[in-house]
Amino acid sequence: MSQLGKRYECKECGTIVLCTKASDCDPSCCDKGMEVQQPKKKPSSD
Amino acid sequence: MNTTDFLNIAVAICPDRELMVFEKNRWTYEQTNERVNRLAHALTEAGVGKGDRVGMLSVNCSQYIEAYFAVAKTGAIFVPLNFRAKADELAYMINTSEAKVLFIGERYLDMVRDMKPQLTGLENCISIDAPYEGMLNYEEQISSGSEEEFFSEIEDEDVTILMFTSGTTGRPKGVPLTHDSFSMYILDNVDPADPEIEEKNILTVPMYHVAGIQGVLAAVYGGRTLILMRQFEVKEWMETVQQEKANRVMLVPTMLKQVIDDDDFAGFDLSSLQIITYGAAAMPFEVIKKAIAAFPGVSFINAFGQTETGSTITTLGPEDHDISGTEEEKDKKLKRLSSSIGRPLPDVEIKIIDEQGNSVPSNVVGEIVAQGPRVMSGYWQDEEKTAKAFTPDGWLRTSDMGYMDEDGYIYLAGRADDLIIRGGENISPREVEDVIISHPKVEEAAVIGIPDEEWGQEPRAIVVLKGGETATADEIIEFSRSKLASFKRPRSVIFVDNLPRSALGKLSRKQLVEEYG
Structure with a gap:
């Protein structure tokens, strides 16, 4: 899965980062790997 | 986040995707x-x-x-x-x-x-x-x-847009909106650009409306392609949906009605559409019912908001447009579809208050007030209007009357200030009245909104002529046309001997609507 355009969440501190340039690294925060956020369930009105 | 980062982010993620399509370019x-x-x-x-x-x-x-x-x-x-x-x-x-x-x-x-x-x-x-x-x-x-x-x-708190809105008094009011006013909504509700997902929006809402600007910013953050039309024209719109295979569109009720009532509607392939958002004016029940049947599989969303609230604050979502379930559920959904603007978004608090500012119980009509980080902090350089726009404890008065049911759905019950909304455009009766009263033959005048299937409402003037004068309706309409934006001029005129007033001499708009609406 490409990292580009994916949002990663730190389950420890709640930080969310958005990947705008992909690489081989896995983003981490608070000494732990960050989890990929899933797309929103409801469509946006805009 | 500041809104220019929406563009920077999408450029980084999908640089070669089309952002804008406009007149063959x-x-x-x-x-x-x-x-x-x-x-x-x-x-x-x-x-x-x-x-x-x-x-x-x-x-x-x-x-x-x-x-x-x-x-x-x-x-x-x-x-x-x-x-x-x-x-x-x-x-x-x-x-x-x-x-x-x-x-x-x-x-x-x-x-x-x-x-x-x-x-x-x-x-x-x-x-x-x-x-x-x-x-x-x-x-x-x-x-x-x-x-x-x-x-x-x-800075995220810097003002990025000063948007003028028609109000209850004649002059437009400036609403300063910060980067945060837009980005908080977008980050909470829109998925960012994804190299694997391509979506196409058709933008017909004018960009001087908060919904138009918000639509642009959401599309850019989402890495979508924006197909721009100078103005809405029904056949051109259907051709564009077909040709560009557009997925998302935003329409005011008047536009949606024109689409589904068009003689050539069935001749166009509009099957690419996935989401139709509507708002800006009351949606006639028959129109939305017909639209749901005409666009099977499409998600409809009713979005409600104001310039002062940084656009959308409530939505009636796709699930509310799916009329299924038990008979009781169906009845509830049909009622919501006919007059509800849905439920508040998570970052907005909404309550209904009475004239004393106290919250009213469920299903009781009062004024809708809102609070949240996206709500404006005041009008541009206008302390007097700002003071009137907020309750003493800081809630924005929307001037919309309404009530909330036991499930948190909000229903509109007219404007607190009798604003006329014609095809999504606000018309202040006072502004039109001031123009008509300036006609040399006119003694006094009042303007009310009358229901119209095409435009939602149309302005009608109730006019008292000066003693001994005669005038025609066309004369009054033409006079107004020369002094007002075209959509504000009255479409009909009724001449009367006097206007209904309260004991204190205040014009009774309620009585006017009852007698001449």
């Missing part, structure tokens, strides 16, 4: 960003800096989007102007905002040239189409600017 995200950077540098050269105001007077076009991002990158404040406004209304908005630079579309060039002596603070006009004597030219500005990425210090 197409620009990718990368191409658009380069033009935006050039324009931002050119504006800086022209003396535009942080906090300055830069106006835009045009129908929707690609330059509108470029100009917004360029102005935002400089840290200046973009002032989108209602292109339907008359010269004196425009002069008021331009002067009140103290705009330093004005972008002007072709059809408004002569008008601005003629009103220029009144526009005391305006330093530069930029013709966004063909060159025009005495004005800078848009493409020349872009060519002259550096293509280097433009960096400026922008």
Whole structure:
């Protein structure tokens, strides 16, 4: 899965980062790997 | 987050995707960003800096989007102007905002040239189409600017747009909206650009409306392609959906009705559509019912908001448009579909209050008030109107009357201030009345909104002539046409001997509506 355009969440501190340039690294925060956020369930009105 | 980062992020994720499609021209995200950077540098050269105001007077076009991002990158404040406004209304908005630079579309060039002596603070006009004597030219500005990425210090709390809204009194009110006013909503509700997901929006809502600007910013953050139409024309719209295979559209009820009632509707392939958002005016029940049947599989969303609330604050979602379940559930959903604006978004608090400011129980009508980080902090340079717009404990008075049911759905019950909404455009009765009363034969006048299947509401004038005078309805309508934006003129006139008034002499609009509505 490409990292580009994916949002990663730190389950420890709640930080969310958005990947705008992909690489081989896995983003981490608070000494732990960050989890990929899933797309929103409801469509946006805009 | 500041809104210029929406463009930076999408450029990084999908540089080669088309951002704008406009009249057979197409620009990718990368191409658009380069033009935006050039324009931002050119504006800086022209003396535009942080906090300055830069106006835009045009129908929707690609330059509108470029100009917004360029102005935002400089840290200046973009002032989108209602292109339907008359010269004196425009002069008021331009002067009140103290705009330093004005972008002007072709059809408004002569008008601005003629009103220029009144526009005391305006330093530069930029013709966004063909060159025009005495004005800078848009493409020349872009060519002259550096293509280097433009960096400026922008805070999330900085004002990025000053948007004028029609209100209860005649003069438009300026609403300063910050980067956060838009980005909080978008980050909470829109998925960012994804290299694997391509979506196409058709934008028909004018960008001087908060819904138009919000639609643009959401689309850019989402890495979508924006297909721009100067103005809505039903056949052109259907052709565009078919040709571009558009997925998302936003329509005011009047537009949706025109689409589904068009004789050629069945002849177009509109199967690419996935989401239809509507709002800006009350949706007639028969129209939405017919639309749901006409677009099977499409998700409908009713979005409600105001300029003052930083656009959308409640939505009636796709699940509310699916009339299924038990008979009791179906009845509830049909009722909601006929008059509910849905439930508040998570970052907004809404309550219904009585005249004393106390919350009312479920299903009791009161004024809808809102609070949240996106709500404006006040009107532009107008302490008096700002004070009236908020309750003593800081809730924004929406001037919309309504009630909330036991499930948290909100229903509209008319305007607290009798504003007429025609095809999504606000008309202040007072403003129209002031014009009619200025007619030499008119003693007094009142204007009310009457239901109209096509436009939602139409303004009707109730007129008392001066003793011994005679006049025709056409005479009054023509007189109003010359002094007001065209959509504000009354469409019908009733002559009466006197207007109903309360014991204190206050005009009884309720009685007027009962007798002449």
